[in-house]
Amino acid sequence: MKPMTKSPLQIARASYQPKLPASLKGNVVLKEGAATESVADQADIKALFPNTYGMPVISFEPGEKKEYPVKNVGVILSGGQAPGGHNVISGIFDGLKALNPANKLYGFLGGPSGLVDHKYMELTKEIVDEYRNTGGFDIIGSGRTKLEDEAQYEKGAEICEKLNINAIVIIGGDDSNTNACVLAEYYAQHNRNIQVIGCPKTIDGDLKNDWIETSFGFDTACKVYSELIGNIQRDANSAKKYWHFIRLMGRSASHITLECGLQSQPNITIISEEVEAKNMTLTDVVDEIVNVIVHRADHGMNFGTILIPEGLIEFIPAMKKLISELNDLLAHNDDFNALDTDDEKRQYVKGLLSPDSAKVYRDLPKGIARQLTLDRDPHGNVQVSLIETEKLLIEMVAKRLATLKASGVYKGKFASINHFFGYEGRCAIPSNFDADYTYSLGYTAAVLISENRTGYMASVRNLTSPATEWIAGGVPITMMMNMERRHGKMKPVIQKALVKLDGAPFKYFAANRAAWADESLSYVYPGPIQYYGPTEVCDLPTRTLLLEKE
Numbered sequence: 031m032k033p034m035t036k037s038p039l040q041i042a043r044a045s046y047q048p049k050l051p052a053s054l055k056g057n058v059v060l061k062e063g064a065a066t067e068s069v070a071d072q073a074d075i076k077a078l079f080p081n082t083y084g085m086p087v088i089s090f091e092p093g094e095k096k097e098y099p100v101k102n103v104g105v106i107l108s109g110g111q112a113p114g115g116h117n118v119i120s121g122i123f124d125g126l127k128a129l130n131p132a133n134k135l136y137g138f139l140g141g142p143s144g145l146v147d148h149k150y151m152e153l154t155k156e157i158v159d160e161y162r163n164t165g166g167f168d169i170i171g172s173g174r175t176k177l178e179d180e181a182q183y184e185k186g187a188e189i190c191e192k193l194n195i196n197a198i199v200i201i202g203g204d205d206s207n208t209n210a211c212v213l214a215e216y217y218a219q220h221n222r223n224i225q226v227i228g229c230p231k232t233i234d235g236d237l238k239n240d241w242i243e244t245s246f247g248f249d250t251a252c253k254v255y256s257e258l259i260g261n262i263q264r265d266a267n268s269a270k271k272y273w274h275f276i277r278l279m280g281r282s283a284s285h286i287t288l289e290c291g292l293q294s295q296p297n298i299t300i301i302s303e304e305v306e307a308k309n310m311t312l313t314d315v316v317d318e319i320v321n322v323i324v325h326r327a328d329h330g331m332n333f334g335t336i337l338i339p340e341g342l343i344e345f346i347p348a349m350k351k352l353i354s355e356l357n358d359l360l361a362h363n364d365d366f367n368a369l370d371t372d373d374e375k376r377q378y379v380k381g382l383l384s385p386d387s388a389k390v391y392r393d394l395p396k397g398i399a400r401q402l403t404l405d406r407d408p409h410g411n412v413q414v415s416l417i418e419t420e421k422l423l424i425e426m427v428a429k430r431l432a433t434l435k436a437s438g439v440y441k442g443k444f445a446s447i448n449h450f451f452g453y454e455g456r457c458a459i460p461s462n463f464d465a466d467y468t469y470s471l472g473y474t475a476a477v478l479i480s481e482n483r484t485g486y487m488a489s490v491r492n493l494t495s496p497a498t499e500w501i502a503g504g505v506p507i508t509m510m511m512n513m514e515r516r517h518g519k520m521k522p523v524i525q526k527a528l529v530k531l532d533g534a535p536f537k538y539f540a541a542n543r544a545a546w547a548d549e550s551l552s553y554v555y556p557g558p559i560q561y562y563g564p565t566e567v568c569d570l571p572t573r574t575l576l577l578e579k580e
């Protein structure tokens with residue numbers, strides 16, 4: 031047998047032709063809606079974005095053939111990986127070449143820092159072809175550098191001038207698209223003749239609104255995690271001896287956990303936004319879990335599955351206060367960094383916290399307390415992916431069950447296994463939905479650029495219909511903005527979309543969770559993503575999207 035360089039699926043997938051909305055299959059004409067307003071703080075946003083505020087929403091329709099001037103474009107991948115990033119790039123490439131074969135595409139390397147540090151490569155057909163329909167961001171790499179000061183914008187303008195780049199596409203989440211908008215406004219104000227277009231990326235699913243139905247990558251990541259959860263459930267139901275505590279990525283919002291809950295119907299799904307709304311303590315969360323475990327044990331079922339959102343602890347009010355105090359206390363703290371041992375660090379921190387937070391900190395298991403003081407990300411936030419909340423909950427649940435056992439209330443056996451799913455799905459081969467959606471987003475960005483637009487996010491809507499009926503166009507980024515306090519200052523930012531407790535996906539989950547928790551078996555086994563086969567299996571969007579559109 032010959033050694034393999036690519037799997038059979040990799041080879042077959044390279045020739046998959048992503049589906050496009052009908053309007054993008056031929057010549058395009060732009061239809062403009064009415065002038066727009068930001069979601070809140072209109073006067074402030076308008077004053078900060080005089081050139082890019084109020085622009086109309088754009089949708090594309092089939093039109094007459096048109097000659098477009100030559101455009102050179104630079105693309106940046108920003109933040110965490112999400113399945114489909116490579117297809118955004120191939121969509122931009124194909125769109126640009128279709129609109130004018132002389133157009134060129136450059137990739138800035140390693141994220142936004144590539145623009146500032148002038149690290150780039152030209153993306154040719156040979157290179158782009160290698161990455162079609164693949165997961166990952168390795169074609170040009172990604173990074174989390176924030177574009178936030180004029181010196182960076184000027185360095186960007188310098189390289190654009192050198193390469194004759196007329197437009198930049200920033201593929202990122204809410205913060206990166208906020209940066210895209212600020213950059214678009216800066217270049218417009220300073221007559222730099224550089225357009226900036228954003229593209230909605232993040233597996234977390236928290237960049238969405240009335241115009242952006244979902245961010246790309248959410249679909250694939252949730253399908254991968256749901257497959258794994260389903261497999262675990264089948265094992266749990268076969269062995270009947272373990273409780274599986276499964277933490278799922280999603281830095282802040284619980285969309286991933288909710289979607290995986292809807293797809294696999296585990297016994298318990300914790301939603302951070304609900305925990306916060308009900309002002310629950312960590313003990314309340316533990317009690318809810320314990321109640322289900324005791325109930326199932328009474329029916330002879332000493333096994334089950336529990337989904338835990340990665341961001342949970344930041345939504346528990348007392349923990350949120352502790353984390354915020356730690357963020358301030360540890361920012362550029364050389365004294366803390368100079369301490370050698372974990373014990374010294376623990377003592378140091380305890381001495382400086384408020385009495386309430388010091389108590390919460392003292393009561394935490396040592397390992398978790400240490401994780402809370404690890405390095406912050408470039409935005410100064412605790413890196414929740416490094417905090418093993420599932421282990422914290424296991425420890426607390428085990429303690430509570432031991433007490434209940436001693437008093438005779440609990441007669442079961444408790445054995446647990448912990449899991450964390452995040453990196454398993456972030457670079458998966460994109461599902462058909464994500465492959466089609468991202469390619470369409472990239473193609474849309476190319477049209478917006480050729481039509482000289484700036485300060486827009488590429489948008490593809492009507493996503494629960496077949497791809498040919500999708501509506502492509504652009505939404506002014508200022509329209510999604512409001513003012514929020516960040517690091518002590520009011521800043522214009524895109525509103526982050528948390529799970530809405532009055533939204534259809536959560537309501538559906540809330541109406542069904544009691545049945546999924548009890549002793550009957552409601553597990554669903556989603557199985558692996560299917561790339562070839564009947565459309566109702568292969569092209570299905572997420573349950574979140576279906577419920578939101580129902």
Ligand code: FBP
Nearest residue numbers: 109110203232233234279280281415
């Ligand atoms: P983005 O918001 O940049 O898309 O990243 C999402 C995410 O995958 C989160 O779910 C997770 O908390 C975080 O990135 C982890 O990032 P890193 O691996 O850089 O620590």
